[in-house]
Amino acid sequence: MYSVGQRPQLSDTWWARWLHRPQQLGLRQLFFQLHFWIGAAAGAWVLVISLSGSILVFRDQLSPFVRMDWVVALHESLLAGSPGRFVNAFGAFLLVLLTLTGAAIWWPGRTHWRRSLKIEWRASFPRMSWDAHSALGLWFLPFVGVWGASGLYLAAPRFFDFVYRLDPADWIADRVLFMLTSLHFGRFNLATQVMWAAVGLVPAVLAFTGVFICCRRVIFKKPSNPMWT
DSSP states (O other), X not given: OOOTTOOOOGGGSHHHHHHHOGGGXXXXXXXXXXXHHHHHHXXXXXXXXXXXXXXXXXXXXXXXXXXXXXXXXXXHHTTSHHHHHHHHHHHHHHHHHHHHHHHHHOOOOTTTTTGGGSOOTTSOHHHHHHHHHHHHHXXXXXXXXXXXXXXXXXXXXXXXXXXXXXXXXXXXXXXXHHHHHHHHHOTTSHHHHHHHHHHTTHHHHHHHHHHHHHHHHHTSOOOSSGGGO
């Protein structure tokens, strides 16, 4: 405790702890636990949606050669009709939460932040997995966030009725939701299709590395971050 009129030292303030030792903050630990367990629960779903979504970016080009109906049904409803669409809506909501909590916990501290922007390819597999999860999660955060929000809209559009209440003229809301849908598929031109298909695999990588980190911690009792070992 500090006496009356005494101000805490800079090293003891919340801001200084976040800047230098964010792992010690209770709020950061809460976000980490949310991110960890939500990712463990949604990992398989993210993997399926990521892979099928990357294929569907080229749906128009592939349709003359192969039947895409089952891939569409897999991506839209997990081949399960209405119940599958509900699962997709819930999964998209979890993906948004993963994006937000991931953004909140990414900062590793002033000493290590540059290292967290890249992957050390010569490191051990646990370290490389952690690097990939951290670096790719940050660099492609806007893509994953947009896919989560747009996926939620496509699976459960009624949740977005509030947008029309914000816009009495409706046309702005229509444009916003239309753009959200367009950003989900990325079919603006061939270049964006290639980009969307490639970046669309990033959530699959994040799912794989996230599940690996989870298993390493829960089953083998290893620290989540291999740099702490």
